[in-house]
Amino acid sequence: MEKITVEAVLDSLQTVIDFATEKLEERDCPMKVSMQLELVIEEIFVNIASYAYHPEIGAATFCMSFEENPSAVLMTFIDGGKPYNPLEHDDPDTTLDVDERDIGGLGIFLVKKNVDEISYEYTGGKNILHMKKFF
Numbered sequence: 001m002e003k004i005t006v007e008a009v010l011d012s013l014q015t016v017i018d019f020a021t022e023k024l025e026e027r028d029c030p031m032k033v034s035m036q037l038e039l040v041i042e043e044i045f046v047n048i049a050s051y052a053y054h055p056e057i058g059a060a061t062f063c064m065s066f067e068e069n070p071s072a073v074l075m076t077f078i079d080g081g082k083p084y085n086p087l088e089h090d091d092p093d094t095t096l097d098v099d100e101r102d103i104g105g106l107g108i109f110l111v112k113k114n115v116d117e118i119s120y121e122y123t124g125g126k127n128i129l130h131m132k133k134f135f
Contacts, residue, residue, distance in 0.1 A: 001065040001074075008049045008060040008079060016045055016062050023064050024073065033135040036114040037073065043107040044077050044129060052081025052127065070134050072116075077129045084127060085120045087112075 004019045006012035020041055024034045041062070048060045063076040086108045112118055117132035 001063050003061055003063040005059050005061040008045075008052055008058050008081070010046065010049050012060070013042060013045050013049070016060075017041055019062065020064060020075075023066075027066055027071070027073070029073065029135055033073075033133060037075070037133060040111050040114050040131065040133075041075070043111050047086070047107065048077065048079050048081065048127075051084070052079045072132055072134045075131045075133075077127075079127050080125055081127060083122045085122070086129070087118065087120050 002023060004016060006015055017038055020037065021034065024037065029037075045060065045062070052058065052060070058080055061076075061078040063074075063078070065074045066072065067074065089108070111131075115131040115133045117130075119130045121128045121130075
């Protein structure tokens with residue numbers, strides 16, 4: 001497993017995306033999957049940077065590993081911010097008009113639509129979000 005730890009601030013987002021893109025390219029990950037994962041990484045990291053430690057600043061760790069047969073990427077975000085399980089909220093009702101929907105919740109909905117498996121745990125004072133995407 002390879003990992004990178006950065007300050008959980010928006011300025012660190014591109015560093016995490018570049019790290020992930022490099023690892024995906026090394027594994028000849030299809031462009032469509034890479035683009036889906038970039039969206040996922042951006043959404044999760046922006047949430048951590050915006051809410052986990054607010055108003056303070058803390059660290060965020062992003063981990064990646066790969067499986068073979070079938071090919072898959074495993075990604076994990078870890079932060080020591082406020083306990084928050086993004087999976088415990090209901091998905092937004094996308095059948096409603098935009099002006100009738102509740103604010104928020106669309107980002108994690110998109111994350112769940114772009115990965116094959118996702119789970120959350122709070123252990124040892126850390127938020128840990130695991131995701132898996134087959135390719």
